[in-house]
Amino acid sequence: MKNGYRVIDAHAHIFTDRIAEKATNSISAFYDLPMEYHGKVSEMLENGAKAGVDGFLVCSPATTVSQVRSINAFLASVAAAYPMCTAFGTLHPSSETTEEDFEHLRKQKLCGVKLHPDFQKFAMDDPAVYPMYEMIQASGMPVLMHMGDSRSDLSHPLRLEVVLRQFPKLRVIAAHLGGWYRWKEAREILRADDRLRFDTSSSLAFLPPEEIRSMILQYGAENCFFGVDYPMWSYETELERFFALGLSDAENRGILAENLTQWLGITGAISDENKF
Template sequence: MNDLAITPSIDVDRLTAIDVHTHAEISRDGHGSLSPELFGASEEYFKAHGHRQPTIAEMAAYYRERNMAAVVFTVDAEHATGWPRISNEEVAESCAAHPDVLIPFASVDPWKGRAGVREVRRLVERHGVRGFKFHPSIQGFSPDDPMAYPLYEAIEELGVPALFHTGQTGIGAGVPGGGGIRLKYSNPMLIDDVAVDFPELRIILAHPSFPWQDEALAVATHKPHVHIDLSGWSPKYFPPQLVRYANSLLKDKVLFGSDYPVITPDRWLADFDTLDIKPEVRPRILKDNAARLLGLVRG
């Protein structure tokens, strides 16, 4: 175990919220997480032209100022895109410098096979990584493909969550052929098989899952360890059935996420304030559910 294999020293009681979905978009040497073509399409989709890509240290300062914690990750999609990833070790090391506010997740391309499994174990056991991000559409795989099962098995055994992008993506939107990105891989129903075959794996379905919102609600309601994060959309655009389930059947399984930096938590929280969410449910969505899932509190 090295210096990074530590539990984040997060004082949950002082936090106003835990953002479970933020992106490390740029490395220390200036390398971006996406090709210029795909990044430009994402900027256009989110109307975030020219938005600045913060360093992880700047992200830490941003969240510390707001008394929030944040999960940070990048996406490893080298096989499908040919674009070199930002190092998982760099993300973990940068987060470890700010353990009071940042929680490192990693991303391992499922196409890496046994080498990917070894990396998953090393990242958790030696680098303090607390979960893994998958983006099936960008990584070019179906979540229920047995090719990815050795990764899930290792993640389940290590007891950390797996977060899957679901629904449409702004990455590749408007580019001819969508930049080669296939939306079908991000149907949340494909993750139902994963939840069946790995019953102790903690799963997060990221985003309101347009156009498959009902599928996401069905899987999260049916499978006890499947959660939903609310990132990537302003809450004022949430489908009514998502709000209804968040207020009732899924009140312990819905998580605040922003998709920072393309959507800021300031904007997200301002719009969330206008939703008809029960007062007793709000703190669960903003902090309590994530604190429990991420092992920051007992129970």
């Protein structure tokens, strides 16, 4: 709890202890940004708890096809071991066994799918990826979609708009307030509805508080989730930045935890068995 609110990090990346340091360094190099932490589960739980974070939505996108199953097994083991963690699994659009991979993911009680077009090197709206969206849409599972990059347009908000039009029942959390370094475009293009939500991860440090606040209010505070993008940012600092937005009590309560748990509950992604 922080300032009397339950807090969930709706966007946390974790790695096995063996590769955490290496994986975190490569994300740091990819974005040319320093990382606060190292990507280990123990470190996330410890620092999160210290800052008042009660729950974590954990994920880890596979950058190669061969990693998909082992990453999903790891994510499932973390969700099983720690009741404060709920996990989204990974799929890779280049896999030739996406259906079996998805079957494997679902059997492990993972609650959604994290996709990262820039790391996984696919254009979000490439028709070659449609069968994968079709499969996820049919399952009702939500997708946590990485959004936006200043140097590539693979995850541009326009592409998400195309996907949402093609798949009218696909549930998506658009990360980084709809587009990291594409905030302006995201605001112009994306509108929350029953199946589209936004997370605040890796955004609060880049824009003035009044701009973040106005984006959140435009999307609808009830459609936004607080995310930190562990291991990128300090839990304490991100919470300070969040409270500096000066949102109302109800908006804080919703964004920090309730909007996410309610939405995942409605979508059936979490149940008593696998909730935070």
